[in-house]
Amino acid sequence: MVSVTTALAAAAAAAGCGADHDQAANHGAGANTAWALPAKPDPGVREAMNGLFNGESVRAAAQYEYIYRCMATHGFHYIKPPVGSKDVNPTMPDQQGYGISVAEARSHGYGSKGHSDNARTEIDQTAGLSAAQKQAWGLAFFGRENGPTVRVNLPGGGQIEENAEGCLAEARIKIYGSLEQQMRLQNLAGNLPIMARQRADADPTMKKLNSTWSACMTGKGYKGLAAPKDARAKASEFHQNIPEAEASQQEIQLAVADASCESAARYAPQRHLLEDRYYTAGLHYFDGEIAALRELNEESLKRARQILQNG
16 A cells, blocks of 8 residues: 555655654764854744745645646546645644643643544555556656665765655656755755754753653652653553543643643753754754755745646
C-alpha cells in the first residue's frame, strides 16, 4: 500500500519534520559548532521561527495540485491531501511538552485521549490497483529506483539525497525553481528549532531545572521521569494499556503532580527563556541561509499561486 504518509515521506524529510531525536542524524558535525548564546533572546523570536514557513500552506496546496495533474498524465488519480488554512512550522509545536497549570491538569489532564483520537488517517493512494499498477504508480510518483538523484550538504551538517525525477520532484522544481535549494533551505527551516532545543536540553541550566523537577516528581511517587515530556509520554501509555476510565483518572493524577512540580520550580518560564535564547542564537548563526530561505519562500509562493490560479 502506498499511503499519503509514505508517498510524502520525502517531503517531510526535506522540510525537517519529525521528532527531535529523529532528526539528530541529519545534523552531523556542523550541529556541534559553537553558537553565540545571547544574554537575552530577540523579541518575537518564536514568531521569527514560525515565519520560516510563511506561505507553506499555499505551496503545499500547489504541490498537491501539480502532482494531481502530473499523475493524471500517467493515467493515475492522485488524491490531494487536505491543507490547512494557516502556515505551520511542523517543528514548532503548540504542545511544547511542558507548561500546564494545576487547574488545567485537574480539569482534563494532558488531553492525551483527544490527541490520539485526532491522529491523521492515511490515504491509500493505490487502493484497488494491481501489483503491476502499484509499481507503475510508484514509478510515476517517485521516478525510477536507479534514476538521477540530487544530493546536498545541509547547513547544519550531514547530507540528504532525493530522486530528481517523478511527479513529486517535478512539482518541487516547478514551485521552488531549484530542487537543491529547496532541500537545503527547507531542511534547515524544519531542523533549526530542533537543533536549538537539543542545545537547550544539554545546557547546564536546563539539566539543573529538569533535575529539580524530577526530584519533586519522585517525592510524589513518580520515579524515573527526567523531564515533563516524559510525564506526558507516560500518560499516553495509560490509554494504551488500561481501561479508559482508569487511564483518564491516572492521567489527571500524574498531570496534577507534574503541574505542581513545574510551578514549584518555575519550570515553564525558565525553560521558555532558555529555549528562546537558543532560538535566537540559531537564527543569528545561520543568518545568511535564513535570508536565502526567506527569498526562496517569496519566489516560490509566487509560482505556487500561479499553479493554483491556472487550475
